[in-house]
Amino acid sequence: MEKLIQKKGYDLHLLHTKKFKTINISFKFTANLNRDTVTKRALLPYVLQQGTENYPTATKLRQKLDELYGAILHIDSSKKGEKSITTIRMELANERYLSNKTSLLDDSLALLQEVIYSPKTKDGGFDPKIFDREKKTLKSKMDALTEDKMSLANTRLIEEMCADEPYRLRVHGFEEDLADITPADLYKYYQYMLQNDHLDVFVVGDIENLPMDSKIDRIVSREKQPNLEKTIPYSKNSQADTLIETDKIQQAKLHFGYRTNILYDDTDYAALHVFNGLFGGFPSSKLFMNVREKHSLAYYAASRIESHKGLLFVFSGIAPEQYEKAKEIILEQMDQMQQGEFTDQQVDETKEMTINQLKETLDNPQGMIELHYQRVLAKSSLLPDQLIANVKKVTKEDVLKVAEKIKLDMIYLLTSEGV
Template sequence: MFETNKIAQGVHVHVHETTQFKTINFSIRFKDRLTVKNASERAILANVLQHSNEMYPSHTALRMVLDDLYGTSLYIDSTKRGDDHIINLNVETVNDQYLSDKGVLEKVMNLMYIVLFKPNLENGLFKENIFKREQESIVQRIESVFDDKTRYAQQRMMELALPGHPAAITSNGSIEQVKQVTNESLVAAYRHMLENNEVEIYVVGDVSPEVITAHIRDYFHFADRKELPVKTESQLQPPEQSRVLEYEDMKQGKLHMMFFTPVTFRDEDFPVMQLMNGIFGGYAHSKLFANIREKESMAYYVSSSYASQFGLVFVLAGIDRKLEEKAVSLILGQLEEVKNGHITDTELEQTKALLTNQLKEALDSARGQIDIYDQYMELSEDFEPAYLIERWEKVSKEQIAQAAQELSLQMTYFLSGKEEASDE
């Protein structure tokens, strides 16, 4: 799917040469270990680099030059996956082949160089007003989670169940840590990113891998990484509490359940767990949706998800406070159904079809191809999407039942309305 070339120690260029798109898509990903400190600094850094640089000091100035480059899109974001925190420069531009005006690709690559390597500095620091503005922006972004009570409940459960674990660390860090970031520490984080982060560069479009790799080598001058982040896998520890009840000013109750599974992304049974989750609660035909929301009509919503990087399965449901005990019993009852192999042919085939369709739909976009390859190349350097589809097709009901049997409930968290606290 992608042809990979190493251009420096810890720096790789992955190119998918294809006529599928009339654009060229770039993604430059700087990977570091996920800690609260790193996430907090790097969330601010992504914003600072996005909105200001030496040549185009304002977002408006950058927007104008992008418009002149035939509507090229460029943005920087920060995210997390597993134990990694990632700063990502994404660019999509028209392919020169379809223009009478040649040289657009070189101009776009020069702009990418400016955004990454020519920040808007003053006396060796980021412009103070820009630093303060983006620091406050990240604080507001973290605070906004509180307004979405489902996201808030999930984050609270993770903080209580797995304190300090990467699974509980958000890609924006914490408010406390963000406020502790100084201009000096942010510049140090920026230098560390350029010099020591693992760098994965993706290109999708009708371009020669040899030519585009040479361009990248010439424009960015990435040196060998001298201190590549040490790859570690965080271990899960059972939470100190198995049930937590908290109250907020809200009407709908939020029930969140966390299960451990020994099956992670890198395990042989990973495709089996994907199917198990789909049948249990991942889709509209799943047991949780069909039996708890549709048949029992007791949940505003209910679903399960599988965090394969950590070996975690979550169930989320919106219910009335007084129905918590019944809802938990019904959810566990549906899990027992899967554990006992009570899976219909329709449930199995629909789940396989939906997983396959989701993968194929993602491959219809250049960004989807990059995201899939960046994740799955850990399984195989020569990863092809057909690998997963073939694995799904071979999974049996017995294998799914066995995978379900390995789930262990670790925490039940319920976020209830304050008015209901006085009823108890």
């Protein structure tokens, strides 16, 4: 059960469970997606993991983590809906399950504090050697995106479909912006982020009777907690667009973007999960069984929902010459969903798979944090257990109601040159 404590400058989420023999501490800094800052936020995780004042190299930082019974430090940047999220997390052994008495928790929190508030700096900016090296690392990541054609197709679909929306921005940033960022620029922005992002701190583990409240308070230094703006679905009344681009590839990528206009805290959200499972979320789904298995038109075919933006995506890998046929069959699967061509038994089986998937997520400490963090982003009171209960109640009529709301926005094809 989650215990939420609203502190000065941040919200503390305590999730006590005996499922894990570790304690997971996750700092989530959340801001609106913005072209001016997205590349800086993409670069920060690379730089922050390379050293602190007292542990000035990545090797020394790793050695310190090893001394803390193999504690794990992980920093990343992501996007959900129209929010940019920087996550700094640490996973450590729970002292309660160690045979010898130790100050592991306090020592780990001290290191986490140093990673966040005392990174390695020089002359009012991040260390230039670390900074230059990690700029190259991020540039390699950007290049890798263009080599991963499935990711590239999805990125291009989103950029075109959401051209007037912050959601179009690439989570890894933009190469043309990377060149202009200096060590001082990035450090100045990081100091701003520490004080002005919405901050949620999650602690998961067997923490009953541990004074986590005061321990976290000692390492967080903030004056205010900014309000988190709720994402509003973007409505589009125009006809669906089709965009075809070419590349040096053998397997074409055929992706579809739909607007569901259903967000995490909407009453239809549980039914949307079941809809997605029936449509393309599981190996028993229409997309998998018909597009891939029955007609052999795709190497893969699946769908997923974006819970904080009201979108549904279809991904498929096809032979370039099969484009028209594959497009027709995929659109046919959506038509069938909207006409109710699925059985009560299929609904029940999909509900069971959806519930199992949610329970599996809750069996992992990071999954547990992410499901609870969904509520924060949605400004919702819907707990994961309540979501599972809502899925259990979904009927075929509920799924049909969701299907009627879904509108095709864009078809995107990345195909081979000369086809």
